[in-house]
Amino acid sequence: MREIFIKLVLTWSLLFGSTHYALANICFELPSVSSPKFEFDDSITVTSLDNVSIAANLFTPTSPPPSDGYPAIIFVNSWVLDEHEYILQAAQFAKKGYLVFSYSARGWGCSGGQVNVVGDKDMQDLSAVVDWLQANTAVDSNNIGISGISYGSGISLMGLAKEPRIKTAVAMSTWGSLTDSLYQHQTPRSFWGFFLVASGFVTANMDPIIAQNYQNLLINQNITETLNWAEERSVVNFVDLINERNAPVYLANNFGDNLFQPNNLLKFYQQLTGPKRIDLNQGTHASGEGFGLVGLESYTWDNTHRWFDYWLKNIDTGIMQQQPVTMLVDLKNKRDEYSDYPLPGQSNETFYLGARGVFSNGDLRDSPYRPWWGKTNTIYSGLDTLATTGIPVLSAILDAHIKTPVKTPMGLISRTNGIVFDTPKLSQTMKIRGIPKVKLNLRPSFSKMQIVGYLYDIAPNGVGTLITHGPVTTYNANPGKTQSIEWELVATAYDVPAGHKLGIAFDTFDLLYGIPTILPYNVKFKFSKGLDSTLTIPTVD
Structure with a gap:
């Protein structure tokens, strides 16, 4: 296709x-x-x-x-x-x-x-x-x-x-x-x-x-x-x-x-x-x-x-x-006002990615992940997952103007073609304002690859509401060698309620973006004492 x-x-x-x-x-x-x-x-x-x-x-x-x-x-x-x-x-x-x-x-x-x-x-x-x-x-x-x-x-x-x-x-x-x-x-x-x-x-x-x-x-x-x-x-x-x-x-x-x-x-x-x-x-x-x-x-x-x-x-x-900077908060009839950008009082909350288990998701942790020995999680290209931005144009209109966001049962995201990381339940509301950033340590099997990250608000029933997303593509990777890849997700204004989890999923395809190759490849997520993979979230009080 x-x-x-x-x-x-x-x-x-x-x-x-x-x-x-x-x-x-x-x-x-x-x-x-x-x-x-x-x-x-x-x-x-x-x-x-x-x-x-x-x-x-x-x-x-x-x-x-x-x-x-x-x-x-x-x-x-x-x-x-x-x-x-x-x-x-x-x-x-x-x-x-x-x-x-x-x-x-x-x-x-x-x-x-x-x-x-x-x-x-x-x-x-x-x-x-x-x-x-x-x-x-x-x-x-x-x-x-x-x-x-x-x-x-x-x-x-x-x-x-x-x-x-x-x-x-x-x-x-x-x-x-x-x-x-x-x-x-x-x-x-x-x-x-x-x-x-x-x-x-x-x-x-x-x-x-x-x-x-x-x-x-x-x-x-x-x-x-x-x-x-x-x-x-x-x-x-x-x-x-x-x-x-x-x-x-x-x-x-x-x-x-x-x-x-x-x-x-x-x-x-x-x-x-x-x-x-x-x-x-x-x-x-x-x-x-x-x-x-x-x-x-x-x-x-x-x-x-x-x-x-x-x-x-x-x-x-x-x-x-x-105030010269305003942000309409997603799914709420609330517009926040600020005196400048970057936002005064904004802080960056960093989560460290931990490897997923045989039956569990990966972790989003407050402290660096330090396994005794290196761990690897692998995903494969070739098929899309349920992690998605939805229907181009229509989904964003439904989200903004009818308050019907893109939702995904997180447990159904393919573990072969995608991977999910999430936090424990949040003790208080997380007010995300600005541009989230991702850094991953990856080992691709091919010189060309694409990774799309999807940030989610995960409800207690396991259904994720899409907050934002962002792709990165490489054309000159070193196959078989671990490399650090950093990129931005799309800016957002979203409140994750207390009692929910923050999650991020990764796969290799989304309808919005052109792919670098039709040839199959895999991407290994590498975890060890010397490699920190992180998700950085801009938040306000």
């Missing part, structure tokens, strides 16, 4: 990896949106530096402009969508006195050119948009903000770094490092990558390099060139340009976002030195903000209004007096 999946992905990439098949833009205009408070024009065209036409729409307030002009917000489309994505939110901002300019990035909607993925051409387009606003509207050039979800958020952050006329950015379901988002711990994101490449070629004019780079990650070829391409599109590498002018940044993401996982965004947030805020919600990619696009209540969109009102209209909305 895995071989078939890889062949399907490569077939899609090669089939659509040409300009001939890429001309698939979905282009339309909306009828007039009427209101006594604004005028709407859906026929805007901006000509970029290379003569590519960028399609856009504009909301203009009917109230007279302030003496310095209207504050303005630029919205940029998400992947697959176009300039009309933000129509309801744009209308709300226009009623409050903003010029609101929404455009389709090149290659999308009615815009020309090929999808550039936050490259130099996208930045030229953004500069052309600002030029157009200054030449054709009563814009206040000192108060222009930018925002977007997903793809549009990447252009927004990079635009804040590279276009000095942009004062502030709101980036939702975004990334700091595109490299880590696509390939953290050398693990290709096969599910989301396949979705992006396939959907992009159906709905946009895609640059063939996108499919080629995705193929490179899947089959582990031309990795240096591919990652260089991603690094050029990683705003973390341009954070100094944001910091130099103290530009305000508001970030929002979701703990269950397995496209742009929150780890690299938290690290980007740490590097920002100017005014900043980050809200971490529950849900999958864009689900924490998507409800606001259709007019439903949204914590992130409420804060977006307050953020722009403060920075572009000088209205004291109170947002800058609030």
Whole structure:
């Protein structure tokens, strides 16, 4: 099945990896949106530096402009969508006195050119948009903000770094490092990558390099060139340009976002030195903000209004007096607030892994495991186990918005293809906040291997609730030699109740990720006096 999946992905990439098949833009205009408070024009065209036409729409307030002009917000489309994505939110901002300019990035909607993925051409387009606003509207050039979800958020952050006329950015379901988002711990994101490449070629004019780079990650070829391409599109590498002018940044993401996982965004947030805020919600990619696009209540969109009102209209909305780091706790209607990240008062609780027995799980111990003689536990690739992230996209939505998490009977996880370690029952609630980390001492039988870790809250009945997970892949291991492998699990905010156990399971496959090989291999977990395998959990009181 895995071989078939890889062949399907490569077939899609090669089939659509040409300009001939890429001309698939979905282009339309909306009828007039009427209101006594604004005028709407859906026929805007901006000509970029290379003569590519960028399609856009504009909301203009009917109230007279302030003496310095209207504050303005630029919205940029998400992947697959176009300039009309933000129509309801744009209308709300226009009623409050903003010029609101929404455009389709090149290659999308009615815009020309090929999808550039936050490259130099996208930045030229953004500069052309600002030029157009200054030449054709009563814009206040000192108060222009930018925002977007997903793809549009990447252009927004990079635009804040590279276009000095942009004062502030709101980036939702975004990334700091595109490299880590696509390939953290050398693990290709096969599910989301396949979705992006396939959907992009159906709905946009895609640059063939996108499919080629995705193929490179899947089959582990031309990795240096591919990652260089991603690094050029990683705003973390341009954070100094944001910091130099103290530009305000508001970030929002979701703990269950397995496209742009929150780890690299938290690290980007740490590097920002100017005014900043980050809200971490529950849900999958864009689900924490998507409800606001259709007019439903949204914590992130409420804060977006307050953020722009403060920075572009000088209205004291109170947002800058609030704690700048918030985390919505999984399965609870509780949002924790903190003054910074890493979280003040956060401690790292380290558990030491002890070997499993013939009929028992391995241990998560408070002190180092020191057997009198070395011990080995072995798992085999080839079959998945009941340790899983669930159904891609759907499981994260059910967890966040319906409070139905992924659950697994821990006793049924295959002992041939997986291994489980757990603590004794906890004497008090463990409040996990942040990025768990794993270090294992492993001896693989092959040079390529993948290990996926799944962190669980194990109830007294033996059923585990998935807290988070994380993969690591190696392509140059030394077969038959013990080596230390360290990696991060995806950041989380979760309370493990007193009386439950904390557990972690490992196997060699998950639907979200591409595998390094279809050849069978085994992985030996090694335990001895000189080798400590650990699980580190970030906790707060």
